[in-house]
Amino acid sequence: MKEDNLKLVHQDIDEALAAIExxxxxLKNETLSTDGVKEKFMFLSQKLQELENILKTEGII
Structure with a gap:
C-alpha cells in the first residue's frame, strides 16, 4: 500500500473510532439528539466510503 494512502486510511480509521466513542x-449520558445521531452516522458513512475508495484504489477489494 502506498505510504500516502496508508496515512489516509489510518487517519480515517482514527476519526471514525473517535466519532463512535x-x-x-x-448516548450513555442521553445528551445526543435524534439529529445528532443522524449526523454522526452520516459522518461514519462518509468515512467508510473514503476507506472503501482507498482500498479499491490499492486493489485490496
Missing amino acids: NMEED
Whole structure:
C-alpha cells in the first residue's frame, strides 16, 4: 500500500473510532439528539466510503 494512502486510511480509521466513542458517551449520558445521531452516522458513512475508495484504489477489494 502506498505510504500516502496508508496515512489516509489510518487517519480515517482514527476519526471514525473517535466519532463512535463520542457517540457512545453521548448516548450513555442521553445528551445526543435524534439529529445528532443522524449526523454522526452520516459522518461514519462518509468515512467508510473514503476507506472503501482507498482500498479499491490499492486493489485490496
